[in-house]
Amino acid sequence: MKKLLFPIIALLLLSSCERAPELKSSTLNFIEGKLDNYDGRMVFLERLDAQNVVLVDTVTIDEQGNFMCAPEIPEEGYYRLIVEETNFARLILEPGDSLVVNADVLALEPSYKISGSDESERLAWLSQFLLRYAATMDSIEQISRNAQITGDMQVLQSLYFTQMNLNAEAGKKMGNYIQEAPGALSSLVAAQRFNPAEDFAMYSLVEDAMKKERPNSPYLAALSRTLDKVRKTQVGSIPPNIVGSNPEGEQISLEDQRGKIILLDFWASWCKPCRAENPNVVEAYKKYKDKGFEIFSVSLDERKDAWLKAIAADQMTWLHVSDLGGWRSSAAALYSISSIPATFLLDKEGRIIDKNLRGEALHIRLEELLKDV
Missing domain, CATH: 2.60.40 (Immunoglobulin-like)
Structure with a gap:
């Protein structure tokens, strides 16, 4: 959050x-x-x-x-x-x-x-809830650091699941808080604890309620500007084009790949979850590339040698681009990327039909789309 x-x-x-x-x-x-x-x-x-x-x-x-x-x-x-x-x-x-x-x-x-203001009372509750949440998570982090020093893997695993449960519980409470009064300014503060690209429906709930309750609010205008950008990368939308340099320095375009099922993949050589998922993506590519499946990978690397070494090591024999801008990558900004791996599955018309498919889920979806090819 x-x-x-x-x-x-x-x-x-x-x-x-x-x-x-x-x-x-x-x-x-x-x-x-x-x-x-x-x-x-x-x-x-x-x-x-x-x-x-x-x-x-x-x-x-x-x-x-x-x-x-x-x-x-x-x-x-x-x-x-x-x-x-x-x-x-x-x-x-x-x-x-x-x-x-x-x-x-x-x-x-x-x-x-x-007392005397419903909005301020709600905001006080939210502020103090988040303080307690942060204090609890900080305590767990301290215990986790100590367990790392001693190498106590059992404690580390237990703390990991504790953090996951606390995070899920906090997210649920925040969601309920927003749904109680989605058009309130206090709910807008709560919504900002979530990622709009991943929790777009919650942001949309707040935006729709604010349009009814405070249509002229500058806070609504700012929210709508943010969501207009995110809307472009939601399922059902045709996302912005990406033009970038491949490893040979040639310019290639995402739009030029239309007519195929495209997996748009944001990754980096230093991203361990990305590298862990790459064998699964390689397997999918080998299985479906002759049926009209292509991958367009955008790297958030800053060093070209590390980027190229990872491509070779992981046998990623598909399309690659990078401006070597790291988190300042123009393509990442265009798609509001705040964490990787991040993937978008595009149909033959270039429309987003799924997001962030991992493991077997990617194979199942590709089989649905390409089984008759």
């Missing part, structure tokens, strides 16, 4: 937030509460934009930790109360909100409790 896509950069603006007189304004918000263990440090309210962080207000707090401020919030968005870069509490504010926030100033995010 992805990390939250909240940018963290330096303060851009300073302003004050004294105890405000009562004003009538549809965009004026009231945030009040108490910070336990207050020790005189500064607390700020910041807005989290797509590319930067903007300071909205400086919060005035009395000696007992009580505070109240009335920032002008012209439109809904993501905010945070922050003491320092690693100590903050996330909020979602809308014009006219009145919130009560109570927390320990020494550890805002693990402790904060909110």
